[in-house]
Structures are given as structure tokens and as C-alpha cells.
Amino acid sequence: MKDRFGLETRGDPRSVEALGEAVAALYAMRPEAMGHLKTAASDPDCALGRMLGAYLGLMSSERGPGAAGVARMGGIVAADAREAAHLSVIRAWAAGDWSGASRRLDDLLEAWPGDPIALNAAHQLDFFLGDAGRLRDRPAAALRAWDGAAPGFAYLHGMHAFGLEECGDYPAAEAAARRALDAAPDDVWAQHALVHALEMQGRSQAGQDLLDARRADWGHDHFLKVHTAWHYALFGLETGEADRVLALHDATVWDGGPDPLAMTLIDSAGLLWRLKLDGVDAGGRWDRLSDEWALRDEGAWYAFNDLHAVLAHCGAGRLERARALVERMAEAAANPDPAATNAQALRAAGLSAARGVLAFAQGDFAASVAHLAPVRRQMAVFGGSHAQRDAWQRTLLVAALKGGQAGFARVLVEERLAERPASAWSQARRAELDALSR
């Protein structure tokens, strides 16, 4: 039968309907997606429902939940070319060939440009790969290919906005995000794109005001709630409100409670590390965070997660733990298999970024600069967003300042201010440099 997106989909009609509900909820990042998915995936004939379950496991970014999702999918014999294409993507992704999965998604979307499952998975994978071009271009293509009346069409603008932002086109990102929010005020991904555009221009007050004014649209339960709260705290950090940022961390990012998502730990580590760079002690939060990362040490699956674990271990002063993890990352980087995407990311920048943070924690600022500076323009390769990776850019700048490399620090500060003229944090670093040269 045809699903609500007009694509041939096999399964009991109720399962296919539930799958459509799940996909529509995913575009809005609403948690009820999981209930609908459960209904769809419980039908052995609804192969795409079971495959969507596998995708969601892989989209956790963690090896364990990814493998569990693929195991739950079970053995599926593809009944048509689209199912076979999805299976091929899932197998590549689960095997660690994330770049191969991305190329397979190119092929899939060329053949079925209106496939909402493929586009949703691709957008998340592009984010994991720090692939700004595909983050922008896949939604741009979908905006042209999809029927404007298709469920979820309005959300394509928000996806496009995020890609434009990651490509550095902030005015276009802002315009696309505002267009998306006009069409769908509950579009938390479009709001997130707008927040990123403001963050990258150092417009922290505008960002705080936006999130305050729109709280009714994002304060409910959704997949991006913690991460949006993280962005809100980042705006406060920019203006040096450390106590308030710590309070926001505990109340809205992670309170130290059990079983947090990897994304929550990433947000917590990224925020606390920035505070540490500003000379603020986060106390026992670091120990809890370091222990939680240690519990889910998966042996180098995704550099971006491991890099945040290194921040946590270093923040907690557990340098032996940090050193051991960096050593495992070095072993993973040596994997010569061209299909091992994580190894490539580690070799290109991830391992140097991890070593730069470890050196910083050891107080060896010259070594920190020596590790971080050569890869500072390649960091997108280990994934996440510009705003998230700014933790390593800031580390480099603070290491240069602390290590007495005033000339290089000046270059970094001026580059930051050229992009973010309104950034209070960057202006404060420039003032530090000015004081040094007096």
C-alpha cells in the first residue's frame, strides 16, 4: 500500500499508518514517535518500521544502542529496491562505514527524493560527520522534490536553515529558520538553527531573548529540549554569568541523574569545560560526568563522543583515565581499513584535539597549542556543529594565552571577532591580550 508520503510500503495498514505517524513525529522531534514506531515495528511484515528502529539506534551515536537497534530489526529479506537500499545504508552505518552510508543515502535519495526516512537519517548522519554541505544540500533538494502538501514539508525549511548555518551563511540561515517558524511554530529544529546563527555571530542577548520569548514553543517534552537548554546556558556563558550557568546546567542540562543520553553528557561536558577555561570550578559535577563517560566506554566508536569523554576526565583531574582513553583513540586511528570512518576522523583531527586537551589539563600549554593549532581548520571532520566544536577552538586560544604565545592568540582572537563582532567572551580575551602588551 501507499503510505501517507505516497511511497509503496508493505505491512498491515495499521502498521503503515503508525509508521507514517512515527515519521511525522520525528520531523517535529516529538517523543510520541517512539510509541508509533513500536506499533509499526511489531508487525513482521512492516520491514521499513523495523528498519526505522535500527536507524534510531544508530542515531544514538553510541555503539551499544546502535547494535541493539540493528539486532531488534532482525533478518529482513528486502521485498523491493527501496528496502534493499535502506538495508545497505543500515549495514554500512552499523559496520562503522559512516561515509559509505552517507554515499548510499545519496543514491537512495536520488532514486526516491521524497523518502522521509532516508532524509531524516541522512540529516542526522551528516551532523555526525560534520558534513556542512550535505546538511544544507539534502534539505534544499527535498524542498524542490517534495509535494508541498506532504506531511513534514514545513520542517524542511528548518533543516535547510541548519545546513546554511553550518555552511557559515548566517543571514540566509536566519531567514530560512524564521520562515520555518512562521509555518510551524513548534519546529524546535528550526529554532535550533536560528539559535546557532545567533551563537555564531556572538549575539548572545538576542539568543537569550529569543528563547525566553519562545519558551511556550520549546518548553514541552521533545528530543531537543536538553540541547536547547544547553544553548540557552551558552548564551549566559558568553557574558560571564558563571553562577547562573552552573545553576542552568544542573536544572536543565544534567542534574547528575541516572542513565543520561550520550547527547546529554556531550552537552554537560562541553558546558563545564568552557567554564573551566574561564577559571570556574564545577566541583563534584566533573566526577559524576567522568564516571558516567567511563561506564559507556565503547572502545572508539565515534570520535566526537570520545573527545567529550576526554574533556570530562581532564575536567575531573583524572588524567590517567584520560590518557588511557587517548591511547585507545590512537590505536583506533591506526586502523588502515578505508571504510573505518572513525579512524579517518581521528587521524585527520580527532586524535590531535584529544591530545591538545590532555596537554592543557597537564598544564603544558605549548604542547596543547602544538596539537590543536595544525588541525584547527579541520575539526569539522570529527562531527557535531561549529558551536559544539568551539570547545576545542577556545581551548586553543586559552592555551596560547596561558602559554605566552601572544602573537598567535591575537590572530585567533581577531579571527573570532571578525566572525562574531558582538562576542563578549572574545572581546574579553582581546582585553586580556591588550593588558599583556601594555
Ligand SMILES: [Fe+2]
Ligand atoms: Fe546545537
